[in-house]
Amino acid sequence: MTRTRIPEIGVIVAAFAIVASLPWLAGSYMVSFAFSLMMWLALTQSWVLFSGLTGYISLGHAVFFGAGAYVMVLCWGTISFWLAIPLAGIIAGGLALLLGYPCLRVRGPYFVILTFGLAELIKFVVVNIESELGQFSRVVFGGPGVDQLFHVMVGLAAIATLMTYVVRRSRAGVGLRAIRENEEAAETIGVSVARYKAFAFAASAIIPGMVGAVMVLRTTYFEPLQAFSPITSFTIVSIAIIGGGDDAPGPVYGALFLVVLQELLWANWPQLYMIILGLLLVFFVLWSPDGVHGWVRKWQLGGRK
Amino acid sequence: MDALLSGQLLLAALVTGFVYALVALGLNLIYGTMRLLNIAHGELVMLGAYVTFWLFTLTGVSPLIAFVVAMVLGAAMGWAAYRGIFRSAILSTSVVERLEANSLLLFFGISIILQNVISLIFKADLRGYQYLDNVVEFGGIAITGNRLLVFGISCVVCVGIILFLRYSIFGLAIRALIQNRDATAIVGIDVDRVQAISFGLGFGLAALAGALISTMQPISPFMGFPFTIAAFVVIILGGLGNMTGSLVGGLILGFLETYGVALTAPTYQSILIYGVFIGVLLWRPQGILGGKRVAR
Amino acid sequence: MTLISRRLATAIVAMTAMLGFGFSAQAADPVRIGYSLPKTGIFAPAAASQDNAYELWREQVNAKGGLNVAGSKRMVEFVKYDDQSDPGKVVQIYEKLITSDKVDLVFAPWGTAHHFALAGVLERHKVPMMGNTAASVKIRELKAKYVWFPASGMPDQLAESLVNLMKAQKVKTAAVMTLQLPYSLEVRQFLLPALKKAGIDVVVEKAYPPTIKDMTAQLTQVKAKSPDAVLSLSYPSDSVMYMKQAKALGIKAPFQVVLIGPSIPFFGKVFGAATDSVVTLGQWSPHQAKWTRAKPFLAAYKAKFKDVPDYLDTALVYMSCEIVEQAVAKAGLDREKLRAAYAGGTFETIGGQISFDGVQVVAPTLVSQVQKGEMHIVYPPKLATSPYTPKSGWGK
Numbered sequence: 002m003t004r005t006r007i008p009e010i011g012v013i014v015a016a017f018a019i020v021a022s023l024p025w026l027a028g029s030y031m032v033s034f035a036f037s038l039m040m041w042l043a044l045t046q047s048w049v050l051f052s053g054l055t056g057y058i059s060l061g062h063a064v065f066f067g068a069g070a071y072v073m074v075l076c077w078g079t080i081s082f083w084l085a086i087p088l089a090g091i092i093a094g095g096l097a098l099l100l101g102y103p104c105l106r107v108r109g110p111y112f113v114i115l116t117f118g119l120a121e122l123i124k125f126v127v128v129n130i131e132s133e134l135g136q137f138s139r140v141v142f143g144g145p146g147v148d149q150l151f152h153v154m155v156g157l158a159a160i161a162t163l164m165t166y167v168v169r170r171s172r173a174g175v176g177l178r179a180i181r182e183n184e185e186a187a188e189t190i191g192v193s194v195a196r197y198k199a200f201a202f203a204a205s206a207i208i209p210g211m212v213g214a215v216m217v218l219r220t221t222y223f224e225p226l227q228a229f230s231p232i233t234s235f236t237i238v239s240i241a242i243i244g245g246g247d248d249a250p251g252p253v254y255g256a257l258f259l260v261v262l263q264e265l266l267w268a269n270w271p272q273l274y275m276i277i278l279g280l281l282l283v284f285f286v287l288w289s290p291d292g293v294h295g296w297v298r299k300w301q302l303g304g305r306k
Numbered sequence: 307m308d309a310l311l312s313g314q315l316l317l318a319a320l321v322t323g324f325v326y327a328l329v330a331l332g333l334n335l336i337y338g339t340m341r342l343l344n345i346a347h348g349e350l351v352m353l354g355a356y357v358t359f360w361l362f363t364l365t366g367v368s369p370l371i372a373f374v375v376a377m378v379l380g381a382a383m384g385w386a387a388y389r390g391i392f393r394s395a396i397l398s399t400s401v402v403e404r405l406e407a408n409s410l411l412l413f414f415g416i417s418i419i420l421q422n423v424i425s426l427i428f429k430a431d432l433r434g435y436q437y438l439d440n441v442v443e444f445g446g447i448a449i450t451g452n453r454l455l456v457f458g459i460s461c462v463v464c465v466g467i468i469l470f471l472r473y474s475i476f477g478l479a480i481r482a483l484i485q486n487r488d489a490t491a492i493v494g495i496d497v498d499r500v501q502a503i504s505f506g507l508g509f510g511l512a513a514l515a516g517a518l519i520s521t522m523q524p525i526s527p528f529m530g531f532p533f534t535i536a537a538f539v540v541i542i543l544g545g546l547g548n549m550t551g552s553l554v555g556g557l558i559l560g561f562l563e564t565y566g567v568a569l570t571a572p573t574y575q576s577i578l579i580y581g582v583f584i585g586v587l588l589w590r591p592q593g594i595l596g597g598k599r600v601a602r
Numbered sequence: 603m604t605l606i607s608r609r610l611a612t613a614i615v616a617m618t619a620m621l622g623f624g625f626s627a628q629a630a631d632p633v634r635i636g637y638s639l640p641k642t643g644i645f646a647p648a649a650a651s652q653d654n655a656y657e658l659w660r661e662q663v664n665a666k667g668g669l670n671v672a673g674s675k676r677m678v679e680f681v682k683y684d685d686q687s688d689p690g691k692v693v694q695i696y697e698k699l700i701t702s703d704k705v706d707l708v709f710a711p712w713g714t715a716h717h718f719a720l721a722g723v724l725e726r727h728k729v730p731m732m733g734n735t736a737a738s739v740k741i742r743e744l745k746a747k748y749v750w751f752p753a754s755g756m757p758d759q760l761a762e763s764l765v766n767l768m769k770a771q772k773v774k775t776a777a778v779m780t781l782q783l784p785y786s787l788e789v790r791q792f793l794l795p796a797l798k799k800a801g802i803d804v805v806v807e808k809a810y811p812p813t814i815k816d817m818t819a820q821l822t823q824v825k826a827k828s829p830d831a832v833l834s835l836s837y838p839s840d841s842v843m844y845m846k847q848a849k850a851l852g853i854k855a856p857f858q859v860v861l862i863g864p865s866i867p868f869f870g871k872v873f874g875a876a877t878d879s880v881v882t883l884g885q886w887s888p889h890q891a892k893w894t895r896a897k898p899f900l901a902a903y904k905a906k907f908k909d910v911p912d913y914l915d916t917a918l919v920y921m922s923c924e925i926v927e928q929a930v931a932k933a934g935l936d937r938e939k940l941r942a943a944y945a946g947g948t949f950e951t952i953g954g955q956i957s958f959d960g961v962q963v964v965a966p967t968l969v970s971q972v973q974k975g976e977m978h979i980v981y982p983p984k985l986a987t988s989p990y991t992p993k994s995g996w997g998k
Contacts, residue, residue, distance in 0.1 A: 029701045060410070103588050110343050113410050114538060115587050121535075122580035128782075129573055132809065135791050137784040138689065140721045140744060147726075220693050221722020224715075227690045235414060242411060268683060268698060272422040279422070282415030286408050287391075314822050429642050450850070523815045524839075526644075532813075568819045572810035573782060 010166065013253055017162075021155045024148040036151050036219065038260045039158040043212050044233075045240045045252035046161035050168060051205035052238075053246035055198060056181030057105070058113045060234050061120030064100075065093040065206040067229035069213030071127060074139045074223045082144055086153070086214045093210020097203040105198045108184075117231065124229035131225055144218035153215055161208045166249040168204075177201055239278060242285045245294025254293040314449075315568055321453050321522075323560020324460035325515055329533050330540035330552040331467055332511035338484035338547035339504040342392070342409045346417035347537055348530030350509050354380055354516025355525040356424060363435055373459070373517045380513025381506040388505035393498065417530070425527040433525050452521040460518060464553050467511070471549050480504055484547045539583045632679040633669050633935070636705035638695040639712055643687025644812060648838040649712040651866065651912035652735060655919035656680065656709060658906055659927075669927065672934030681705050689719040696720055700727050706935050710734045710922060712915075713837075714785035717741070717749065724748040730941040732929075733961075734922035735915050739788055742961050750944055752921050752956055752963045755883045757785065759967035761792035764859065765800050767881070767969055767981050767990065768831055773857055775829040777806035779820055779836070779844070786835040786861060793833070805829050814840060817847045824853060831857035838863045845873050849996045856992035857881065864972050865914035877972045879993035884968030886917035886953050887979045889987040895924075895952040913970065913977040921951040 019026075023035050044066065052059045069089035076085040104115050131137065144150070168174045176197050179187035188194045217223050236259070244255020259278075266274035285292060333347045357379060358372040367375075471477035479500045482490045491497050515533070519525075540559050544551025559582070566578045637656070640649045660678045668675035681703050685691045692711050699705050700723070708724075710717060710733045717736035721744065724731050730748045737753040737760075768776070776797060780790040790809070797804055805827040808820045817840075824832060832855040834844040841863030848858075863869050864882040886893075888900045899920060903911045911917060928949045933939035948957040957964050969981040971990060978988035 033697065033701065058410070103584075107587070110410060111587060114343075115584065118580050118583045118587065122577065122584060125576040125580065128811075129577065132573060132782055132787070135787065136740075137782065137787055138715065138718055140718060140741075142722055142725055142744060142746075220690075221726060222689065222693050222719045224689055224719070227688075235418075238411060239415075268695070271684075271686065272426045275418050275422040276426075279415040279418035282418070283412055286412045286415065290408065312822065315819065318816070318818060425642070429646075564819070568823075571808055572814055572820070575811070 010249070013162070013250060016253075017155065017159050021152065024151060029147070032147065032151055034260065034264060036147070036154055037263070038256055039151075039154040040212055040216060041236070041240055041256040041259060042252055043154065043158040043161045044209050045237050045244070045256055046158070046165045046249065047205045047208040048237050049241055049246050049249075049252055050161075050165045051177075051201045053165075053241060053248075053251070054169065054174060054177035054181060055201060057108075057198070058238065059116045059202075059205075060113050060231075060238060061116035061118075062205075062209060062237050063229055063231060063233035064120035064123050065097065065209040066213040066216075066233055067124065067127070067225065068093050068096050069210030070217040070223055070228045071213075071225070072210070073214035073217045074141060077139075077141050082218060086211050089214035090207040090211040093213070094203045094207040096210075097206035098199060101199045101202045105195065105202065117234070120229065120234060121231065124225060127225040127229065138222065138224035141217055141221050141223060144221065147219065150215055150219050154212070157208055157211055157215070162249050162253070164204070164208075165252075168201075169248055173197065173201075239282050241292070242290070243281055243292055245292030245297075247291065248294060250297070251292055251294035254297070258293070315564055317449055317453075317457070319561045319564035320557070321457045321460075321560075322564055323557035324457060324464055325519060325556075326533075326536050326540055326559050327464050327553045327556025328460045328511055328515040328518075330537040330544070330556050331464065331549060332508040332515070333534075333537040334541045334544075334547065334549060334552045335480070335504045335508040335511075337541065338549075339480060339501055340392070343413065344508075345410055345413040345534055346420060346530075347413075347508075347512055348532065348534030349417045349420040350380060350383075350512035350530070351516035351519065351533045352424065352525070352527065352530035353383075353420065354513030355520035355529065356428065356516075357513070358517040358520045359433055359435060359525055369517070369521055373514060376517035377510045377514040381510030383513075384505040384507070384509025385502050387509070388502045392505070393501075417534075421527050421530070428527065435520075450522075456518040456522060460515070463511070463514065464556075467507075468549055468553060476500075476503060481549075535579065535583070539579060539586070542583065542586050630676065632677045633671060633707065633930075634679050634681055634703075634705045635707045635709055636681040636683075636696075636699035636703055637709035637711060638683040638685035638692055638699075640687040641684035644839060645687040645712055645837075647868070648862075648866065648915070651916040652712050652919045653682075654903075654907055654911070655916045655923065658903060659920060659923040661906070662902065663927065670931040672931065685711060685716070689715050692716045692719050693723055696723050697727075700729055707926065707930070709926075710736070710919075713783075714738050714788075715783055717751075718784055721746045721749055728937055728941075730937060730944055732922045732926050732944060734918045736785070738784060739792075740784075746961055748941065750958050750961050750963075752925065752951075752953075752958075753918055754885055754963065754965050754967045756962055756967060757788035758792045760789055760883065760969075761796045763967045763969050763981050764793065764833070764881075765796040765802070768797075768802060768857060769800050771830075771857055771990070771992065773802055773830040775803045775805050775827070776831040776833060777824045777827065777829045777855075778804055778808075778833045779806070779817075779824075780809045781836045781840050782809055782811050783837060786837065789835050789861065793835075802831075810840075812837075812840070814843070817843055818851075821847050821851050821853065825851050829855055831855055831859070833859040833861075835859075835861045836863065837861070838866060838869075842869070842872070845869075845876065849873075849876055852996070854995070856994065858993050862914065865970070865977060866912045867910050870972070870975055876996045878974060879971060879991055881969060881971045881980070881990075883914055884970030884979050884981070885914045886921075887913065887970065887977050887987050889976070889978060890954075890985065892985075893952060893954045895950065899952040917953060921953050921956065924951045925949045925956060 020035050023032055048059065048062050072089040072092050073085050076088065100119055104112060104119065107115055176187065176192045179192055180194055180197060184194060213228065240252060240255035240259050243258060244253065245251030262274060262277065289295065329347065329351055333344055336342055336344050354376040357376040358369055361367045361372040361375060362369055471481055479495050482495060483497065483500050536559060540552055540555040543558060544555030562578060562582060563575060567575050639653055640646045660680065663669050664677050668677040681699060683695045685695055696708060699708060708729060708731050710731055711720065712735050714736040717733050718738055718741060720731065721741055725746060725748055728748065733749050733751045734753065737751050737755045737757060739757050741749065778790065778793060780786050794804065806820070806824050832853060834841065836844055841860045844860060859881045861883055864877055864880050870877055888896050890896060929940055929943040929947060933943040945958060948955060966982050966985060968979050968985060970977055971980045973988055973991060979986050980988060980990040
């Protein structure tokens, strides 16, 4: 089993190396493309770390992205960017622990709806806070250059991928997956279910928080309705479904696929892009829930027969 | 204070409440009988609205007729969707296991498709038309004719559906299915047929709600989402699978929204709705009227 | 794989071509101007007039043989996208225009929110853009160096002008309803303290989100209090809702302000006489004799579009085009030279002479009023084309 995995992960490591050197190899357009790719990869890997392994589908992950972005906005001018980014991650993690307290007590579809509802609630709370502060949207001038931010994003994506890869193969990963298979049984055999869920949830929020902070610097623009947009949450889940939500390579396939699709379509045919995304989602949910990664695995295992 | 106690607000709350109840009834039917969380429910409302808009502006057909057409089309679509996709999906065991959690994603995919197909066809602008825009005054309350009509129809239909479920054979079959799937089959009820009817009815009610709404406010391809949320809030409030609960829950939400907004500010509307949503989910997931049946 | 290398190759070729060895006199390369407008979404109806102005300008320039780029004439070509009324998309589109489509110039999108979203992008890429349908105190505070607003309605000054007008009309009580979008929020931010200073009592004050479906609740409260002035700080779609519902409820205040909306042709068509005496954001009127370019513009617009222009947006957008035209004639397409030209120059437009102090135009803030279907400037007195008249009823 391990033998079939190493080549896959080896390819991915090599790919990261190439991507990291893009600013010197290619033009700003390619860097922009890779930036998007790294962002979605980082977000989805973190999501898989929690939702993929435990089976608790979080439909509100955008809240961590938005929170990270808001932290950066609030720190702007007073705290250095380089400090603000990890701060955003920590605060997002804290938010996850806070939200986890009520959320992780419910199961299945209730959890899904609840995470979604909480994300939306927080979004509107931030909108109103901004309104009270007399702000509607914020512009963040003078951040680091795109190339520097790009490297940070590549780093975040690499860390997220590594986290998912390592955790899945660790004892913690076994515990998390046990929760997915049968939570009561897991508890009976000694898995401290509540703690595992809480930590995994918090861990899955840190990178998205930092990604949010970096993205605000990248676009120089923050607007709560957009930063906390449910579309972000849904896109993450779509990428995981399409690529495969069980292990690290899945989000890589999914993110690559999605960003290419986006690049091809969103500028001129945005509705077509969304329709294709919807169709893919329906297809994969109904007939191929293990995603592209599932296909790759089947193919590899089948080939080894 | 006067404004608060006015009949004006009361009527507004009632109209909103009954519309929400109508939408929620449809969602509850589908969830209750098949445990499918139809996130695309709001899109069905949107489709009903567009059918009415299109019929009225293109052919001048009276919205009253369009209401019926929209409802029938909706029901047909539901029936077809059931026969086409869901029946076979339910039969495949590997899919069924994941279906409840994944039904959300599945329906989300469908809702994206519906929104964007309509957006492609009709452009994403707000569309509207004037119907019964004249202001009717009685007892010091000014209300437009269309609102009054919507109030009347939604009220009648809601009560009608509940009576239907309570007293007719089909209604009993549906309630049996909601209560216990296996027992229903054992007792000899054609589960497949009842499911098809629930689907059809559920979709039809949503389409009717959309048709009614289109007379009161401008429509857009993305108008459905807030109704989906409202429907979820209502069925959580009233209890999953509990039809009377949906009616009561719808009214509660309508009142909360209208009076909440009047007391505070329109900006708090979303916070209010989501706050109630989360509050009920956490505090009493079986709903205010829900019984011991905690649907998982 | 093929897709990426083809794109890469195109990018390299395009880059080289653009960097080129200056713009040689015999090169008939068109000047490519990029922008995005909401063709769909909530701002779409309001933005239609903006594209009209851009297209009218382009037609006129190309008819003269092309845009004068520091001496040589080149035809103008547009690269347009639909931003779907989404500020996030605006940012992405303009980045694409600048880095991928590599346009020579960018024109402004619609609305303050979208201009605001672009401020950072323009600073980062150092691309100067002449704004139009926007005004923001915040951008002025940010000391943005690559965007300018020829619009007269800077929120702080507009608030002052409105309050002065109200004082002259002996207004004692007011109701203010504000749409939660940047421009209207900024106006409110300055309006409320100004009203307080003038001793005008604000009896109803509500803010509402763009998703609002029904204003009955707040309008009922307004009617109950019967203030002398009602100010609806709204954008076209909710302005329409306000007019409909205020008329239905029969709100009788003699001083009524609808911030943005009455200047659009369809407004008058939909509401007819009900629009009379509504006060709105002023920018332009064809009746101002001091503006010699005004009447020819009106004639050209009517000839092409068989309708009157939007007295706010279309006029502003056309003015911004005139400014760009005059700046490019002097400075060519070099970005830093262009920036200097905008910052320091004086320009002749259909709205008079324009020059800038920082991001803001040096000009008085105008307030307009619809009178018998015609748009007149009623404040300040020295630019007024007609005196203010109070509103009596909703016409029939």
